[in-house]
Amino acid sequence: MTLRLRTLTLAGLFSLAPLALATNYSAPEQIVAPSPFKGVHGLAIDKQGRLLAGSVVGNSIYQVDIDSGEVSTLIDPDDGQADDIAIGPNGEMAWTGFYSGRLLYRENDDAPIQVLATDLPGINSLDFNDETGALYASQVFLGDAVWEIDRTGQQPPRQIAKDIGGFNGFEVGSDGWLYGPLWFKGQIVRINPADGDIKVISSDFTIPAAANFDSKGNLYAIDTFHGQLKQVDQNNGQTRLVAQLYSSLDNLALDAQDRIYVSNMANNRITQVNPQTGDTRQIVGGDLAVPAGLALSEDGKTLYVADVFALRAVDTDSGKVTDLRRAHGSDAEYPINVSLGRERLLVTSFSTGTLQLISRSDNSTLAMVHHLNAPSAAVELEDGSVLVSEMGSGKLLRLSGPELAQRSDAANGLQGPVQMIRGRDGMVYLTQMNGELTRFDPESGALNTLANGLQLPEGLAELPDGRLLVAEPSAQRLLIIDPQSGATEVAADNLPIGLKPGPGMPPTGLPTGLAIDAQGQIFFPSDIDNGLYRLAPN
Template sequence: MRTPLLTLLATAVLALAAGCATQPPTRPAGWSAPEAVVAPSSFTGVHGLAVDTQGRLLAGSVVGNAIWQVDRQTGAAKILIGGPEGQADDIAVGPKGELAWTNYLMGMLRYRDNDAAPMKVLAQGLPGLNSLDFDRRNGKLYASQVFLGDALWEIDRDGVKPPRLIAKDLGGFNGFEVGPDGMLYGPLWFKNSVAKVDPATGQITVINSEFKIPAAANLDGKGNLWVVDTVTGELSKVALANGRKTVVAQLATALDNLAIAPDNGLIYVSNMADNAVIEVNPATGAQRTLTRGKTAVPAGLKADGGQLWLADVFAYRRIDASSGEVTDLKRMQSSDMEYPFSLGLSAKHVALASWFTGTVQVLDRETNKTLAMLHGFKAPYDALPLPDGTVLVAEIATGSILRAHGKDWHERATVASGLAGPVQMTLGPDGALYVSEAAGNVVRVNLADGAKTTVATGLALPEGLAFTPWGSLVVAETAAGKLTEIDLAGNTRRTLADRLPIGLSGGPGMPPPYVPTGVTVDAQGNVFFSADRNNGVYRVRPAR
C-alpha cells in the first residue's frame, strides 16, 4: 500500500509532466540543415517523349520548362535543353534528325537542325500548342492546339509563312503521329476515340471509340496504333485493319504520352503525376520503371497531426512526416481535380487552388469527397478554409482577398483589396490573416474589418509563410532561395536555411510566383517546405 507522501509525490510528478507536455516549444538557438522527407526527382511533370536518331530518349516538361535526356538503360536523367526555351509538351524528330517541340504555355513551336544549331521559332501566338510531328517522307511539320485551343495546323519549316489551318474543333487531337501514308493518327481527347486525319482536307475518320480519355497514340510500323488512356492507365494496341482494341499493359493513371524506339520496338510511356517514364515490352506487356518520383510538382503544403498535405499540381497527396511515405488522394485525369498549386487546411475541409484554371476546390478532409468546385476566380494563388466553414481566396490578378460563403460557397465577398500581388496566406496566433505579397511584403489583414497593416518589407519574392509555436513567422524568400524567420514583435530576422532549390521561374508570360513554395510548421516547431526546383519536400528541425 502506498503511503500518503508517496501518493502526493506521484501526483505532483504527473502534474508537472502534464504541464510540461502542454508547454509550447521555445525559440531555438538555431536550425539544423534541411533534410529530405521526400527525395528529389527529375522533370517537374513529364509529358512528350521521343527517341531521336542518336538513340536518345527525350522527355519534355511544361511546368519545368525543359527537355530532358533519359538513359534508356539506367534511367539517369539530365537536362538537354533548359528553360524557358526548352518548355515542351511534345517533341518530334524529323527525317534528318531535326528536333521540334511545343512551348505549350507560350503558344510557340521551336526547332533546331541539330544539337549545335541555333534554335528557331517557327510559329507563335497559338495558345495550347500541344502535339506535333514530321511527315518523314517530305519533312512537312504539323502541330495541334488542345485545351487552350482546338485546331490542327501545318507549320512552315522556314518560319516565314503563317501556319496553315487544316481543321478546327476536332475534339482535342492530342499526342499524334504522321503515318507512312501521310495521314495523321492520334487521339480525340474529348471524344473518347482514336482517329486519322487527312492533312489535305481535314477529314476525320474514327478508328476506335472504346477509350475513356486517350492521351496519345503512336504507330509501330506493323499495322498497329498504340494508345495510352490517361483515365484508366491502360496501354492498348489498336489494329488499323479492323479497329480492334487489345489492352497490353496496365499502368498507373495520369499517363500523358509515349514513344516507340525504332531500334528495338520497346515502348516508353510518361506519367505526369509520378515524374515517371516506364518501359513496356509490346510483345509481353512486361514493365520496367526507368525513373520515378514520389511527387510531381510539390507546391502548397500544410502540416497537421504528423501528416503533410500537399498540392502537387498533377496530384493531391498526403505524406507521413516521419517515414516520408506518400499516399495519393487524387490524381489528374482520373479524378475531378484541376491542377492544384496551393492548399489550405481546416479541421473539416481542404481547399485546393489553381491559378492556372481559376478554380478553388473544396473537399471533405476525412472522405476526400469534393463538396464544391468553384470557378471564375481571377488567378487564385491560395485558398484557406476557416473554422466557421467559409473559405478565403487570394486573387493575385485583382490584388484581393475574397470570402467564399453561403450554400456551396457560391457567394463571394471582398475582405481586403489593394494588395500588391497576394501569393499565400496563413492565420496568425492573434486570429488575423497574414498574406505574402509578390512585391516583397507581408501584410496583416484584420478579418473583422479588412484593415491592412504591413508587418514586413524588403523580402525577395515571398511566397509560403507559417507561424512557429513560439510566435515567429517563417517566410520563403524564393528569389533569394532561402527561408527567413521574422520576429514581428522585435522586428528582427534571421536566416533559417539558404541556398535552397526553390523559386522555379515560369518564363515569358507567366506570373513571377509561378509554382508557390509551400511552408508549414508542425506543433514541435519543425519547418517543412516544398522545393519546386527538384521536386523534394524538406524538413528543417530546430536546434536546441
C-alpha cells in the same frame, strides 16, 4: 499534357544548391527523395537512339539513359520548354512551348534554335511527315486547332481544323493522315491535313492522351484516366489492353525494336513496355512530381502536398507518400496550394481557376468552385466561409452559402497575393509579389503592411511563438518576421529552392510552401529537385 534541371546528371541536380544553413536550424533532413523533371510529358526517340523527354514546368528537354535511368539536360530553359518533341526524317528536331506559344526547331545538336511559329497558346503536340518533311502541330487546352507549320518560319501557320475536341499527342501515318486522340471526346481519330476531314477510329477511351505507330503499322494509344496502354484495331476500333499502368499518363514513343516508352506526369516516371508480353520496366520516376503548397495536420503526422499533377499525403515519420488525387485520373485540377479547414482540405489551382473542398474524413469532394481569377490560396474563416486570394485580380474574395456560391469582395488592390494563412489570433496573413507581408482582419476588413522590401516572398507559416516564417526562394532562404515589430532575421539559407519560372508562369513560378509543427520543425518542398525536407530548430 495540360499544364505547367540545369545539370548534367541527377547527382549534379541534387547538389545544385548546397544544403548549408544559418545557425537557427539544423541541416535539412530529406523526408521524400528528389526526382528528375517537373512533370514529364512529350517523349521521342531520335535518330541516334536517344530517349528525349520534355517538361513544361521544368522548362527543359532532357536526355534519359534507357539502361541506367540517368537524366541529363539536352536543352536548357527557356528554349527547352516542351510539351511534345518530334524528330524529322533527317534527324531534325521540333518541340512545342505550351505556355510560351512557340514552336521551336533545330537541324541538329550543333545548329542554332529557330522559332518557326509564335502566338499559339497551348501548342501541344507535333509531328513530321517522314515522306514529305511537312510539319504539323496542335493546340489543346489553351486553344483547339490543328496547323501546318512552315519549316522556313517565313509563312504563318495554315489552319487545318479547329474546335475539334483537343487533338493531343498525334503522329503522321504512312498514308499522310494525322492519327491521334481527341482528349475531350474519348476518341482516336485520323485527320486529313489537306482539308481537315475527320474520321473516328475508336471510341473505346475515357481520356485518350496520345497515339503512335510501331514499325509494322500497328497503332497504340494511352488512356490517361485509366492508366492503360492499348493497341487499336484501325479497321473496327476494337482495343487490346497491352499494359495496365497508372493514371496521369501523358505521351508515348517507340524505338527501333518497337519497345514502347510511356510518360507519367504525376510521378515523373517513364516506363518501358514490351507490347508483346505486356512486361514493364520503370526507367526513372519519383514519389513527388512538382511539390508546391503544404498543409500539416494538427497532430503533425500527415503533411498534405499540392503536387500540381496530384494531391498527396505524406507520413512525416516514415516519408510514405499516399495519393489522394491524381490529375486526369480523378477530379483534381492541378493543385498548387492546400490548406487545412476544420473538417476539410481547401485546394486551389491558379491554372484552372478552381477551389476544391475535400472531406478530411473520407476524401470525398464536397464542392468545386470554378471561374476564379488565378486563385493562389484559400483559408477557412471562423463562420465556415472561405477566403480566397486571387493572384489575377489582386482581390480577397469571401465565399459563403451552399456550394460557396455567394461571392463578395473582402479586399482589393493587392499586388499579386501568393500565399495566405490564418493565424492563431484569427488574423489572415499573406505574402505579395511586390515584396510585402500583409495582415488582413476578416472582421473589419483592415489591411496592414507588416514588412516590405522582401524578395518575391512566397510560402508562409506561423511559428509556435507567433512569429511568421516566410520563404524567399529567389534568395534561397527563409526569414522569421515578428508581426508586432517587423523585426526580421534569417532562419535558414542556401536551401535547394528558387527555380526560375519559365515563359508563361507567374514571377514566383512554383510557390514554395511551408508548414511548421508544434515543436517548431519546418517542412518545405524543393522546386529544384522535387524533394521534401524538414528543418529542426537548434
